Amino acid sequence: MEDAHSGGYRPFDVETVKAHVAGLPAVAERLGEGSAGLSAREVGDGNLNLVFIVEGPAGAVVVKQALPYVRLVGDSWPLPLSRAFFEWNALTRQAAIRPERLPQLFHFDATNALVVMEYLTPHVILRKELIAGKRFESLAGHMGTFLAETLFRTSDLSLETARKKADVALFSNNVALCAITENLVFTDAYFDAPLNRWTRPGLDKAALALRADRAVKIAAQEMLQVFTTKTEALLHGDLHTGSVMVTGDDTRVIDPEFAFYGPMGFDIGAFLANLLLAYFSQEGHEGADGERDEYGEWLLATVEAVWAIFADRFRELWRTERTGILFARSVFEDEGDGLGAEIALARFLDGLFADTAGFAGAKMIRRLVGLAHVEDMESIADETRRAACEARALAMGRELLVNRGRLSDVSAITSLARAISRQKDLP
Template sequence: MIETREGYAPQSPATLAAYLGGIPRVAALLGGAPSGWNIAEVGDGNLNLVFIVKGPAGGVAVKQALPYVRLVGESWPLPLSRAHYEHMALSEQARLTGRLTPEIYHYDETLALIVMELLEPHIIMRRGMIAGIEYPKFAEDISTFMARTLYFTSDLALTADKKKAMIAAFAGNTALCKITEDLIFTDPYRVAPLNRWTSPQLDAYAAEWRDDGDLKVAVSRLKLKFLSSAEAMLHGDLHTGSIMLTPADTRVIDPEFAFMGPMGFDAGAVIANFLLNYFSQDGHEKEPGGRDGYREWVLATLQQIWVFFRAKFLALWRGDGMGDAYPAALFEDAEGQSRLEQERQAYMDRLWTDTVGFAAAKMTRRILGLAHNIDLEWIEDKDRRALCEARALILSRDMMVNPGNYASVEALAEAARRTRRNVLNY
């Protein structure tokens, strides 16, 4: 049953102008009279309404939650409260990372609506990567975003009372977490009505994944960690569709899935989307080998993301280290400092193992589950698409079941090359 709240109504271009005209800051940013503003609904995501509003002086973006999943319709109700968690996460991310997120101009709890900076000439990163555009600043920017948001919201930086307060603040975002729990960790491994894949080419893969006991145990271990490990504030949906950028500027958007969870889930989402794009390039190049250079840029950037993230996270821990985990008083002498540094390195190694597993789960769901990536979906030749997807599935299964095979990000990148080279049909 669809539930709303008193005063809530989905906006339209006709109603939004009058609403924004009553917000002095927004009206000033747009300039002119509301009747002269250009308003277009441009949402192409799975959940929400998104409007672009332009006036004589400037523009804004407006995002409004719907009381159901837009991709599916009213048969799948969804609470409006997700806008509350998105606003809270955006505010915290802005505090920690500055201009790596869009500026918020206005938030309306009743309408579940956020008015924010219009990012121009930025485009969704996924579209840019499909077009073969290189982004030289991205690894630097996303590693900073992840290092600062994950470290400073963890027990490594926070006192226990502040960390528990953050857990409480995000604990109510259960409906969005439930989507993740089902669509990523459960549905691709069972018969589920919303599952879809490239058929009939991948029918055998879908059946095999449903019958694979090792795979189902491995993904369930990841699900348990997702359910129980409140390590830090996560973006919760940190893929290349949640990033808008130019070659010179990166912004992270859409953290409505935010909650306190395992750090490797965010890092894994980024890694997964780079691997999916790597495999998809065979479907986008105009002639064999035409995207070889871009493929190598994708893998090189993937490696930089993890190397930069690890170094920045460790630097924050060494320089700040004021949280209640690993109390400084226990490691004051030279021996203690040496042991603590060993533990820091071991912590990052464990986080990398988590990242590999979560990346595998994210790759699988984008091929055998409900919501797919346009990296692959936009490959019109179904046989070529299926080959790209089969390669990604084969690698993702081994990543999930045998994470020890991927002791480093370099090993993962080489495995991607090897899989593409060796898997020649679906």
């Protein structure tokens, strides 16, 4: 699609954004008529975009605007504004499946590359709450179900073939955002890329060892091959704990600007990777030895529950909504071969689990020695403690990536995490 930058785009500030949204009927009704009583503040703390909260007498909205460059780096790294188009299209498709897991959508402006949506309150970013040691008992159920339904229902297992192919074609134009993933997640960590960084000198030995680790480099490239060739379902594309907002009993998924059609395991693996990063960071947030052991166990239990709930719901959908071109009922159940369908389901989930583990490993590694890190680790003030936590997380990422096909089930992942967390002599 043509980049919005060519058609009168202008970046907003806290003053100009108020006048703009006041002129949008659906948004003005949400805020209260007129712009005189509006207030706005810019709250974007991510790597790419401007994010405003605009408040009025009757309510508030969030305005997310793409910038023509990577905000984290600056205008030396240009980025197409069309990513807002892909985000809007992903949000509308996911909202048709699980609207209660997303913010309500009000307006899309292609010219100015912005999306206006519900201001989620009292929701907070999940990552910050995990750093604080807070538990969310509904999180696994909400995320496992959201992943199962959005992935299954946008795949050839369910979606009508012509519509699926049209969507694959549409989202295939999200080239620049996919390139960020292809480089930062699967490539840059394994050579002397200019933007790589890590905790120095404590993580030097482990970070540099990746470049000489033939097994992990091959595994990373194998996962890149899966990422670039397997158009299974519509992915969020950047599903980390900073893209999830929570309350005690609600969970919302935001920011799918990296959306494209790819391997299901990428979204699942990304989310599990971030729970595992939170787990390995816990020792760095302790005030006393062992203070967060129980919380760490809750995080691992959540890893297990997300996969288990995902797999259970996926099985239900396979048995009740398998109306697409893949594994057609006419080949199995209608021929009296229900057992064949169940065997195919088990094999499908086995392959998906291996992909999930491999992608989780790649995502963990990139968040430790690549460009953009995670606050879970970065907020550990003591560099020696931080490097120790990161070394164990890096070892976990390597094991998931290299041995992804040898892990029998999700409990093997959590058992591996416990074993690595007890190792005190990692480089």
